[in-house]
Amino acid sequence: MIHPSIVRKQRKLLILFLILLIFTIVLSIGLGYSSVSYNRIFPTILGQGTFKETFVLFEIRLPRIIITVLAGIALALSGSILQSITRNDLADPGIIGINAGSGVGIAIFFLYFPVEAGTFIYILPIVAFAGAILTAFLIYAFSYRKKAGLQPVRLVLVGIGFSMALSGLMTLLIASSEREKVDFIAKWLAGSVWGTDWVFVWAVLPWLLILIPYTYYKANHLNVLQFNDPVSIGIGLSIEKERLKLLITSAALAASAVSITGGIAFIGLMAPHLAKTLVGPRNQLFLPIAMLIGGWLLLVADTIGRNVAEPEGVSAGILVSVIGAPYFLYLLIKKA
Template sequence: MIQPALIKKQRMLLCILLALILITFVVGMGMGYASLSYDRLIPTLLGQGTFKEEFILFSIRLPRMMITLLAGIALALSGAILQGITRNDLADPGIIGINSGAGAAIAVFFLFFPIKTGSFIYLLPLVAFIGAILTAVLIYMFSYDRNAGLQPVKLVLTGVGFAMALSGIMIVLISSAERSKVDFIAKWLNGSIWGSDWTFVWAIVPWLAVLIPFTLYKANRLNLLALNEPVAVGVGVSIEKERLTLLLTAVALAAAAVSVTGGIAFIGLIAPHMAKALVGPRNQLFLPLAILIGGWLLLLADIIGRNLVEPDGIPAGIIAALIGAPYFIYLLFKK
């Protein structure tokens, strides 16, 4: 039974995080290469702004921030699932190669399968999912031992190897491509938020609308999978079935995110750890917090990145890596 005081603490933290996201949204709406004064935000939101103000807010700032928030949510939840099913605190869709698998699939699709732009956007999450799931299956096979089961350390090392190999493949693929396509893949590799209009928001929303409630429903199964295998089997959990189902969920979440943001790592690593530090390891408590922390961290990273250097800024993936890499090294030494 969860203590009432812990539930109260979680709800208070959820309110604080929602307030942080709202404040960050307000700050982000006014900052950028084309400035928008804060005293004009409310009139513009109410439809009383000039054409320029409404274009900046509704066509540039808001869709980009929504995409960033949703992608951060997806990556954080994917990381939390991966850490639970592998019992490995270093698991993250970017670190263990899943993001690179999605990126390689997108690169192949973009370079060799000409398709109309409208259809291309909605197919991206599906293409990314296919690439990510193939990569995840290979990593799982290389990390699994018939006698000892899944090897957590081997999983990370194998994933890092796959990430490097797939990044190399992408570079080889774009070496002879057209300049415009090379620019796109390069932006993806850097973790630029390249999908920055409302169409991309509608492309990712259905995935999250299904997968977030499903993961929260499976929270208790994640608690049991985090225990050792004999205990989980003893309480009636079909370990391999649950692990496979949740692995598919984590891969789908990561693929949906990186299909519109590019290769962003470490958000899925940091957010679950921060949430666990606040309310403990029980998934029913920390998953909602991890979701909001991940969304807020990527939103903040993008706002910082795009305002550091004008006009193009620094990709959010690089800012996230600057925040997350030291923490990854700390966990590596600790574990």
Template sequence: MKRRFLPLMLVLTALLLGMTLAGMGLGTSSFSFDRMVPVLLGQGTFEENFILFNLRLPRIVVTILAGAALAVAGAVLQGLTKNDLADPGIIGINAGAGAAVAVYFLFMPLDPGNFVYVLPVIAFSGALLTAVLIYAASWDRRTGLEPVRFILTGVGFSLALSGLMIVLISGGDRMKVDFIAQWLAGSIWGTDWPFVLALAPWLLLLVPFTLYAARQLNLLYLDTGVAVGTGVAVGRTQVTLLVTAVALAAAAVSVTGGIAFVGLMAPHIARSLTGVDHRRMIPAAMLIGALLLVTADTIGRNTPAPEGVPAGVVVSLIGAPYFVYLLLKRT
């Protein structure tokens, strides 16, 4: 596995770069691929520069960052719960973020000047509150975190919060309701450079910390007793890593909408390629998650429909059968 890691990362990076170029060239406005390099070097026309630098490139960067963040969040949750079915979208964390965004968008005054930067904090608050409640309901004083109870409680919270959001938007303003409906469908709406600036700091701070804590996550994933024996403060480490996963997932979905299954598929695929060592699995999962979301968004916005198909729907069309496959594989 160690010898294959570098070639694997190079292959995944090449695939991501290839899909990024495809995403930059494909769209409703024609953009010739042979003009890509000249435009990137500053030799494009006004129309070419506008299409690439104002419309497509920021959207692609947002999807890359969000896909990577969701993949890391999923990897951490799967490591903590020792369950390959854990995913921020399935166990209620995304729903908690969505409920907070819905409340903020429907009932709070919106300031265009700081809206972009406040939204990830609002989403994080809702997701963190949801995660705390799920964690509390899943905690056993004798055995600690109960993974199965954690997953089932999270699914219950996800359903309940989804119902709450439907109730909230049922009597809301039409424009705001349309936005929240698109958010729930996983429509990439944060497509300008300010959204990149709002999302990037969360990854720059939390991804290095996650990689630093990968050894402790390895021990927790293998056996809690071994982790205790090697000096890991299990309770504190679980809470810290859980908050990290929540923050990454909330920051991602605040600008991409309710994207599910990326955090499920990317870590699982990466684990099958690199093994269970999170020090190698997490970097691979980041590239796979970014590749999945960029691919889904590129397919969705080039689908012949009035406004394309939301990336979240495209991911779900792939992720739902994959989830069933994993479920059947475990039984």
């Protein structure tokens, strides 16, 4: 049973981060090369704006903001699952190579499999998922030992190795490709939010509508998997079966995000860790907070990035890495 004081604290934090997210959304709408004045946002939403205000708000700003928030939520949830099943706070889909696997899948598909523009957007998350799940299985296989089970530290090290190898493969693919196609892949690698139309929202939303409830359904299993293997087995949990299901879920969440935002790392590391610091490691408590933090962090990074160097801006992935890399080193030193 969860203590009532912890539940009250969680609710207060949820309200706080929700307000912070809404404030950042409003701030993001009013900033940038194409923006809507703050005093015109609500009249425009109510249908009282000019054609320019309506176009900027509904066709430029809101789709990008919603995509960014959804991607941040997906990455945070993916990282939360990975940290629970590996019992390692350093696990993140970007750090251990799952995002890189998605990237290689997308690059191969984009470069060598021509497809109609109308279906490309919806196929992209599936291709990213195929690359992510293959990479996740390989990392899991190389990290697993028959007598000792899954080695959490080994998983991170193997994942970093896979990430470097896949980055090398990506460089090879880029070097042998046409210039116009390389520009898209380079933009993806930098973690630029390139999917900024409503169609991208509809492409990624079904993944989250299915996988978020499924993760909550598995919250108690995630709690048990945070204990050592003998305890989990003693409770009656089929640990390898559950790990496999949840690993697929984590890979699907990461793939759905990076297929439209590019190779963004560290959101899945920072958001769960900050949430657990605030309310503890119980999944029912920290998962909703982690998702709000993830969506907020990525939105802040994208808002700053597109305003510091107009008109092209700086990729959100680069700004997240500037914060996330030192945070990763801090956690690594702390756990050593």
